[in-house]
Amino acid sequence: MSSFQGQMAEYPNISIDRFDRENLRARAYFLSHCHKDHMKGLRAPALQRRLECSLKVYLYCSPVTKELLLTSPKYRFWEKRIISIEIETPTQISLVDEASGEKEEIVVTLLPAGHCPGSVMFLFQGDNGTVLYTGDFRLAKGETSRMELLHYGDRVKDIQSVYLDTTFCDPKFYQIPSRGECLSGILELVRSWITRSPYHVVWLNCKAAYGYEYLFTNLSEEFGVQIHVDKLDMFRNMPDILHHLTTDRNTQIHACRHPKAEEYFQWNRLPCGITSKSKIPLHTISIKPSTMWFGERTRKTNVIVRTGESSYRACFSFHSSYSEIKDFLSYICPVNAYPNVIPVGTTVDKVLEILKPLCRSSQSSEPKYKPLGKLKRARTTHLDSEEEEDDLFDDPLPLPLRYKVPNQQTLHPEIFPMTAVSPNQPEKLRQSTGCFKAESMQTSPWTDFIDCEESNSESEEELHIAASSQGDPGPVTHQQNSDEVPQWKVFFKRNDDVPENGLENFPSSTEAGGSQSPKLLSDSDGESTHISSQNSSQSTHISEQGSQGWDSQSDTVLLSSQDRNSADTTSLNKSGYRPRLKENVSASQMEQKDTCPNDTYSDLKSRDPGVSIVPSAGEPTSLSSGKHIPQEKRPLNLSTCVDSQSSSDFEIPSTPEAELPQQEHLQHLYEKLATGESIIVEKRKSSLLNT
């Protein structure tokens, strides 16, 4: 749970993910994602009053987060005061002190965080250096290197401080099976059950939180079955998700919830109440997504564990594992790293001990004892003039040379020529953008999110809403502001990536009589069965299963992730994600900015077509509205401003141990994405339409 207090040392005038106490004085607010523990104070009367008095104070977040937030009536009062910023679109914001009129300029860039729908990290650039607030995140190894805007040219930006999600920053969480591995395990378990008969149904025992959406969309897509949920109106403007959900209980996959759900389930009753279909009783299994982790030397990584006759746990994590955190941080290599989370049972000091060696000062082979002269930037090349003032002191080494992995965009044929649209823009433009987005979403291949939120209401109305909104971006009523429809794409993987291998354990269809469970257990041996309880380092968190007599032999390992490695490579295919072209431009422009630290903002304003400006009034002015910068410009910018690095490094893997996906493989995937399914084909259409 985040213990971040809302403010960063470098930019105390803004508050992130906290809205109480000191934060009531912030000049601007940022919300990284829509989880309650990051929204403390967000609907408190104190803040509402502040908003009424300080008309220049705005909340900045991703379009998806805005959409989700405003779905709740409790946050409606924010409606006119939220400015959504597109992912990977550097945007300038003026932080004005309304009393004194004093002004501070800051450029913020949202980077996808892979935690839940709409979740982002915030990269801030301003007079006090470049800092990165990660919010909560899950990024696979090497993914960081694919984030264009964390780089200048091909090198990682000089980041002063990282405010880091340290939820699993403890060696005991060394490894967590990748999203792809977990997903494919669940897919196969579900397949093994629901293919037995139409009366075999699965209940996904998910919590009331955003973050399971990509699971739902993948399941739905794989089996052509919508997932039953209690509530889906928060997705009314997100067709990619909406299409995979239903409030109609007559489906084989449920993610509905009820306070007494577990109790119901004992009696073969789903949370939504049904026990049979056409008078024929249902056969149900439950799958509970839970985090499973494994120690460094643990051999098996099992992503599905049987916990009862008809119940399973499936590995699922919203947060990066220890090794993913280390990979991330060592890649970024900031001067400072601050934990946002101190897990119970550990201390700040302990976490800092882990983080510190991954930061800049420790990277020096000969740190403090070196003669002063050497401490200075003796070896620091001019290329690194990007560095902030401080580095005169504490940066004895040149910025680590880490090379960015070629961005998928270079491989992906599609280009999304859209950029941040400001509320200032002519209605016409805005609308057209909206349409475009709606369409691209509707057909987007990237899977995303949905949630299983509270009670079981199943109103037909919602269905209608869903249906009508599918072909119609219209009902985006509360969105007049800046953004069109929230965009999905990226975060999570899609089916293409899910390998079918290694799943022999799941009888894809066999007898249904007798046991209500899939026959998955045959392969499990005693040892693998009790992973967690015996070996703390590879615990699978098999707590509280005691109540079911079955459990003594439970926890049977069903799937070993080792059997399905390939799942990962692609698990985060962000490729198609954003406006590539523009992004490139932005990136290079930002390099430019960063290489010339002294005239940053005016510079940005005047020259950078990739930076949107949000004036103090809060209306983002999109400088990039022209945004259609021809691709040819990019190399130009790179070479002019950034020096020579630009060319060489396209094949060089970024992170020390990062595995660079085979270009061939990627290419194959992209081709698949681009041409494979009807959905994608449509998408292309839409992008063509809008290009």
Added chain:
DNA sequence: GCGATCAGGT
């Protein structure tokens, strides 16, 4: 009646 906090549960 509401919010904040805590304990307990899933």
Added chain:
DNA sequence: CACACCTGATCGC
């Protein structure tokens, strides 16, 4: 051993 959330009890306004 986690998370994100819900419920219910208590306290203060």
